[in-house]
Amino acid sequence: xxxxxxxxxxxxxxxxxxxxxxxxxxxxxxxxxxxxxxxxxxxxxxxxxxxxxxxxxxxxxxxxxxxxxxxxxxxxxxxxxxxxxxxxxxxxxxxxxxxxxxxxxxxxxxxxxxxxxxxxxxxxxxxxxxxxxxxxxxxxxxxxxxxxxxxxxxxxxxxxxxxxxxxxxxxxxxxxxxxxxxxxxxxxxxxxxxxxxxxxxxxxxxxxxxxxxxxxxxxxxxxxxxxxxxxxxxxxxxxxxxxxxxxxxxxxxxxxxxxxxxxxxxxxxxxxxxxxxxxxxxxxxxxxxxxxxxxxxxxxxxxxxxxxxxxxxxxxxxxxxxxxxxxxxxxxxxxxxxxxxxxxxxxxxxxxxxxxxxxxxxxxxxxxxxxxxxxxxxxxxxxxxxxxxxxxxxxxxxxxxxxxxxxxxxxxxxxxxxxxxxxxxxxxxxxxxxxxxxxxxxxxxxxxxxxxxxxxxxxxxxxxxxxxxxxxxxxxxxxxxxxxxxxxxxxxxxxxxxxxxxxxxxxxxxxxxxxxxxxxxxxxxxxxxxxxxxxxxxxxxxxxxxxxxxxxxxxxxxxxxxxxxxxxx
Amino acid sequence: xxxxxxxxxxxxxxxxxxxxxxxxxxxxxxxxxxxxxxxxxxxxxxxxxxxxxxxxxxxxxxxxxxxxxxxxxxxxxxxxxxxxxxxxxxxxxxxxxxxxxxxxxxxxxxxxxxxxxxxxxxxxxxxxxxxxxxxxxxxxxxxxxxxxxxxxxxxxxxxxxxxxxxxxxxxxxxx
Numbered sequence: 118x119x120x121x122x123x124x125x126x127x128x129x130x131x132x133x134x135x136x137x138x139x140x141x142x143x144x145x146x147x148x149x150x151x152x153x154x155x156x157x158x159x160x161x162x163x164x165x166x167x168x169x170x171x172x173x174x175x176x177x178x179x180x181x182x183x184x185x186x187x188x189x190x191x192x193x194x195x196x197x198x199x200x201x202x203x204x205x206x207x208x209x210x211x212x213x214x215x216x217x218x219x220x221x222x223x224x225x226x227x228x229x230x231x232x233x234x235x236x237x238x239x240x241x242x243x244x245x246x247x248x249x250x251x252x253x254x255x256x257x258x259x260x261x262x263x264x265x266x267x268x269x270x271x272x273x274x275x276x277x278x279x280x281x282x283x284x285x286x287x288x289x290x291x292x293x294x295x296x297x298x299x300x301x302x303x304x305x306x307x308x309x310x311x312x313x314x315x316x317x318x319x320x321x322x323x324x325x326x327x328x329x330x331x332x333x334x335x336x337x338x339x340x341x342x343x344x345x346x347x348x349x350x351x352x353x354x355x356x357x358x359x360x361x362x363x364x365x366x367x368x369x370x371x372x373x374x375x376x377x378x379x380x381x382x383x384x385x386x387x388x389x390x391x392x393x394x395x396x397x398x399x400x401x402x403x404x405x406x407x408x409x410x411x412x413x414x415x416x417x418x419x420x421x422x423x424x425x426x427x428x429x430x431x432x433x434x435x436x437x438x439x440x441x442x443x444x445x446x447x448x449x450x451x452x453x454x455x456x457x458x459x460x461x462x463x464x465x466x467x468x469x470x471x472x473x474x475x476x477x478x479x480x481x482x483x484x485x486x487x488x489x490x491x492x493x494x495x496x497x498x499x500x501x502x503x504x505x506x507x508x509x510x511x512x513x514x515x516x517x518x519x520x521x522x523x524x525x526x527x528x529x530x531x532x533x534x535x536x537x538x539x540x541x542x543x544x545x546x547x548x549x550x551x552x553x554x555x556x557x558x559x560x561x562x563x564x565x566x567x568x569x570x571x572x573x574x575x576x577x578x579x580x581x582x583x584x585x586x587x588x589x590x591x592x593x594x595x596x597x598x599x600x601x602x603x604x605x606x607x608x609x610x611x612x613x614x615x616x617x618x619x620x621x622x623x624x625x626x627x628x629x630x631x632x633x634x635x636x637x638x639x640x641x642x643x644x645x646x647x648x649x650x651x652x653x654x655x656x657x658x659x660x661x662x663x664x665x666x667x668x669x670x671x672x673x674x675x676x677x678x679x680x681x682x683x684x685x686x
Numbered sequence: 687x688x689x690x691x692x693x694x695x696x697x698x699x700x701x702x703x704x705x706x707x708x709x710x711x712x713x714x715x716x717x718x719x720x721x722x723x724x725x726x727x728x729x730x731x732x733x734x735x736x737x738x739x740x741x742x743x744x745x746x747x748x749x750x751x752x753x754x755x756x757x758x759x760x761x762x763x764x765x766x767x768x769x770x771x772x773x774x775x776x777x778x779x780x781x782x783x784x785x786x787x788x789x790x791x792x793x794x795x796x797x798x799x800x801x802x803x804x805x806x807x808x809x810x811x812x813x814x815x816x817x818x819x820x821x822x823x824x825x826x827x828x829x830x831x832x833x834x835x836x837x838x839x840x841x842x843x844x845x846x847x848x849x850x851x852x853x854x855x856x857x858x859x860x861x
Contacts, residue, residue, distance in 0.1 A: 252713055253720040257763040260709065277763060311705060311766045435757040438750065 135264045135295040136162040139228070142271035144171050145303075148199050150190060150555050151175070152183040156203020156243070158230035158292045175555070175584060178576040180207050182548035184214020185574075187225045189552025191218075192535045193510055193562075195348065197278050198223070198552060203230040205243030208289075209250065213542060215285045216254040220539025221369060222346060224283035226274050231291040234262055248289050256284030264297030269307070276307045281314030282433040283346055314432060318449030318457060325445050326404070326428050327461035333402035333426075335470045336362045339385065339414075342369030342538065343407015343431060344451045350374065350531045352455035353406065359459065361467045363474050365393040367408050368523055371534040376527050382474070383483075386414040386663075388520040391481035391655045394663040396474055397422050405429045407451045410440035411539070412659075420662035430454050481668055483524055485651070492627055494518060494593045494647040498525040498565065501591055504631045510535065510553050510560045514546040514570025517599035520653045522565040532557075544573030550588045551581055561635060563589040568618055569598040581640040589634050590642040595649035603652045607667075695748040697726060699771040699778060699848050700756065703856055705764040706732055706739040713762055714741060723747070723755055727780070729845030738766065740856075742847050769856050771848040778848040781820045783808070784830070787837035788815040796836060803829050814839060 133141075139162055143151065152175045155163050166174040177183040180202045187198030202211055208229040218225045232241040237260075248260045257277050259270045274286040330336060338357055344350065350373050357364050357380050364374045365382040374381055382393035397403065403425040408414070415421035418440055429436075429443035430451055437446045447454055485495040498521050501509075511526055512535040513519040519536055528534050535553055537545035546564040554562035564571075571592055581588050602616040627645065634643045657666040704710045711730055718725050726744040733740050745755060752770075759768045771778065788796055793815070800807060800817055803825065809816035819829050823846075830838065850856070 248709065249712070252716040262708075309763065312763045433761070435754065435761055439754060442750075 132298040132300055134161065135267055135290070135297050135299070136165060138264070138267045138299065138301050139271065139290070139295070140165045140169065140172070141301055142268060142275075142303075143199065145272075146197065146275045148172055148197070150552075151199045151201050152177055152186040152190070152552065153201035154178075154180050154183055154203070154207055156205075156207050156230055158204050158232070158243075158290075158295070159201065162201075162295060174201070175551075175580065177548070177580050179574070180210035181213050181544070182551075182574055182577050182580070184211045184218065184225065184227065185542075185545050185548035186552035186555075187227075188214060188218050188221075188223045188545075189512060189535060189549030190556045191223050191225055191552075192549065193532055193553035193560075194556035195346075195532065196224075196556075197275055198225040199228070200225065201228045203243065204232055204247075205245045207243075208247035209245050211247075212251060212254070213540075215251055215287065217537050217540040217542045217545060218285040219254045219256065221342060221537065222283050223285065224278040225285045226271075226278050227285060227287045229287060229289050230295075231260070231289045233293040234291045235293070237291065248287065251287050254285070255287045256282075258287040258289070260289045261291065261294050264294050264299040267294065267299060268301050268303045272303045273307045273309060277309070277312065281312070281316075282343075282431075282436075315434075315448045316432065316450040316453055318430065318447040318454035320457070322445060322447045323454060323457045324461060326430075326447060326458055329402055329426055329428060329445060330360050330362070330404070330462055331465070334467070335400045335473070336360070336402035336404060336467075337382075337397055337400040337425075338362050338364040338374075338404045338406060339367075339397065339408055340364060340370040340373050340406045341367040341408025344370060344373040345407070345531045347407060347432070347451035347453075348531070349406065349451040349455050352452055352459055354378075355459050356455055356462060360462050360465050361471065362404070363396060363471070365389070365397065367411070367414055367538070368519075368536055369538040370408065371523055371536075372528040372531045375529050377529070382478075384523050386411075387416065387657045387659070388524065388653050388655065389414075390483055390524070391666060391668045392474070392477035394655070394657070394666055395477050395481065398424075398664050399473070400425045403427050405431070405443075406455065407431060409436045412440075415440065415663070416657040416665075417660060417662040420664065481655075484654075484669060488648075491646055491648040494521050494595070494645075494651055495525050497591075497593060497627060497645050497647060498522055500628055501563070501565070501631055502526045504628065505561060505563060505635060507533070508561050508635075509533070509563045510550075510557055512536065512546040512550040512553060512562065512564045514564070514566045515541045515543045515600075516567045516570060517595075517603060517651075517653045518565055518567040518593040519546075520600075521593075524653075526565075543567075543570040545570075547571060547574045547588070547590060548577050550590075551577060551586050554586045554588045561587070561589065563591050565591045565593065567599060568592060568594045568596065572618070578640065578642075585639055587639050587641075589640070591631075591634070592642060592644045593647050594644050595647050595651070597649050599649065600653070602649070606650075606652060607656075608658075695746050695751065697744055697746050698752055699742065699744050699773075699776070699846055700752075700759070701769045701771050701848055701856055702741040702743070702759055702765060703733070703767040704739050704741060704762075705766065706737050707764060710739070710764045711741070713764060714743075714759070717758055717762065718745075721754075721758065723751070727843070727845040729847055731847075742771070742845065744846055767856050769850075771850070776848045776850050778822050778846055779820055780822070780826060780846045781818065781844045782826055782829075783816060783818055783842045784833060784838060785809075785814050785816045785840040786833050787813060787839060789813065792836055796833070799829070799832050805829065 183200040191198035385393040550564040805819035
């Protein structure tokens with residue numbers, strides 16, 4: 118390695134305050150918004166937001182939402198989201214958001230205030246060992262002990278968050294470090310000897326993948342969030358069309374491939390389409406791209422895609438072989454790997470396989486009974502999709518409405534669908550929509566929400582109003598915690614315990630109301646009262662094999678058969 | 687994967703070069719507890735490069751678990767290098783201090799064992815002997831077994847240290 122790259126390039130040699138270093142570091146990283154909640158430790162830093170205007174501070178009503186807004190911003194823009202909170206409870210309130218970002222590989226940098234280095238460990242007022250608490254849910258974390266270290270640490274934090282498999286990085290900032298002074302000197306690029314992510318796939322492995330595609334009779338592409346992080350959508354489309362390979366995506370992969378494309382099978386997994394799950398059961402080559410064989414996708418993993426040779430393309434070596442052994446592992450960035458692969462893959466047609474897949478689609482379509490009152494949630498989402506279409510960025514909370522959104526919304530571009538996948542955080546969607554609305558002002562940010570989730574975070578309505586963020590809440594209100602209610606319906610003999618959220622509904626005419634929501638400037642809540650007895654189907658009961666999914670709403674069968682036993686989780 | 691599956695299997699020694707920085711050992715330990723892996727023994731010390739520490743840990747699992755452990759360790763930002771220390775290709779040693787009951791009439795016998803094992807007496811009292819022994823797993827286990835009838839009162843073990851045989855070294859450059 119040349120010595121030139123390592124030599125620090127002084128940007129300004131005279132000493133400046135820690136707060137100033139933080140502000141300039143954020144500027145240098147191109148940060149436009151920072152989502153935060155203040156505290157006494159941050160005073161000198163907060164003061165800079167009054168004096169300067171390059172970075173806009175959005176004052177949230179709860180720190181958890183600051184993290185989710187940063188996530189929404191990152192997921193919608195593909196850049197690093199930033200949040201800033203004070204020590205102690207400010208920091209601990211972030212933990213759910215940090216964990217959410219960790220599970221879904223979202224690049225955020227969390228700046229937390231900390232008591233002075235001399236006080237650390239003394240159980241001081243508003244002290245919490247946030248680095249210790251978040252050790253297993255951050256990609257990396259720092260407790261900065263000297264102001265001199267600040268420029269390097271902040272540069273590394275952003276670099277680590279956005280490169281490799283992205284993820285949250287936490288920087289804990291003691292008060293004396295913020296108040297202290299140091300020179301603002303950083304190298305052109307960070308050089309971290311323990312962190313050199315592999316981005317280019319091994320050529321020999323890529324050749325093997327190309328050969329496997331040429332040989333396969335019944336291949337399937339199984340695409341996850343990694344394809345979106347890597348901006349691999351164009352290469353993915355090219356591969357699927359060139360080699361005539363049907364595509365199914367995970368919840369986080371929605372948007373990586375156009376939902377309405379003739380090769381699209383929609384989402385797979387627990388609430389995926391029956392035809393996607395059956396096609397995976399029948400495939401002889403499974404090409405996993407930026408996906409991690411999560412239990413909500415595979416069901417009983419020993420019975421998942423048993424006939425298939427497995428290709429696993431992922432930037433994170435630990436994702437490969439963790440849940441399912443790969444026959445051809447390829448470590449690398451999804452876009453770069455697919456780009457190389459596309460050079461080797463020859464055009465091919467698979468009329469028999471395509472015909473088989475079309476038959477599965479025809480035999481097991483997504484189904485619901487249309488009715489006007491109460492409104493069916495699926496109908497509501499279909500209508501929203503028709504009205505808002507590709508103008509919208511959709512975020513969701515967690516539960517039934519989330520699954521219906523993934524099933525019924527017609528996604529046309531990457532980063533159009535923003536949802537909490539791995540952690541399944543209720544209350545994610547509304548603050549994420551605020552972040553997304555700021556990241557993509559030309560789009561319409563719509564949170565498809567459930568009434569249970571929305572009530573966890575609705576204080577952020579004040580934030581949306583204060584900053585005039587035109588975020589829409591499309592509330593599918595079934596007066597209950599619908600997904601838990603669904604499990605009680607199917608597995609607990611309809612004993613509905615602690616899932617009722619009794620509120621008085623206002624009936625609305627659906628389509629005119631959606632139009633009004635879209636046309637009205639500023640924040641808007643559309644309260645759509647939907648049928649609480651509607652369940653999400655298909656459904657693979659937890660721990661069951663995907664081939665044993667409940668395809669249609671047949672509750673009697675579910676209760677009388679082997680599925681009446683309560684699943685593991 | 688059940689905890690039994692994770693924690694069963696043969697024992698393996700892994701050497702890890704890490705940044706010699708505050709909190710790094712906690713990151714390694716957190717990784718093991720969060721993912722349900724066992725640590726049978728652990729030793730840490732600074733290397734010839736003062737910015738680098740070497741962790742030698744002994745864990746158990748089948749090949750799949752071990753592969754995950756190696757990958758997960760490599761994934762830590764502060765990890766510089768991870769290497770499997772295969773028994774046949776490495777020198778592995780552990781040091782143990784043993785305090786054993788040693789009334790006068792039994793001392794000669796204990797001293798004989800100490801001599802055969804090339805251990806050393808490092809402390810002596812009217813009722814006890816404290817012995818220092820260095821060796822691999824087998825030697826230390828055999829030594830303890832022979833001392834057991836005399837009454838082992840206390841032991842302290844350092845955890846294993848291991849180096850590759852021959853000229854091969856673990857360089858602090860990530861592969």
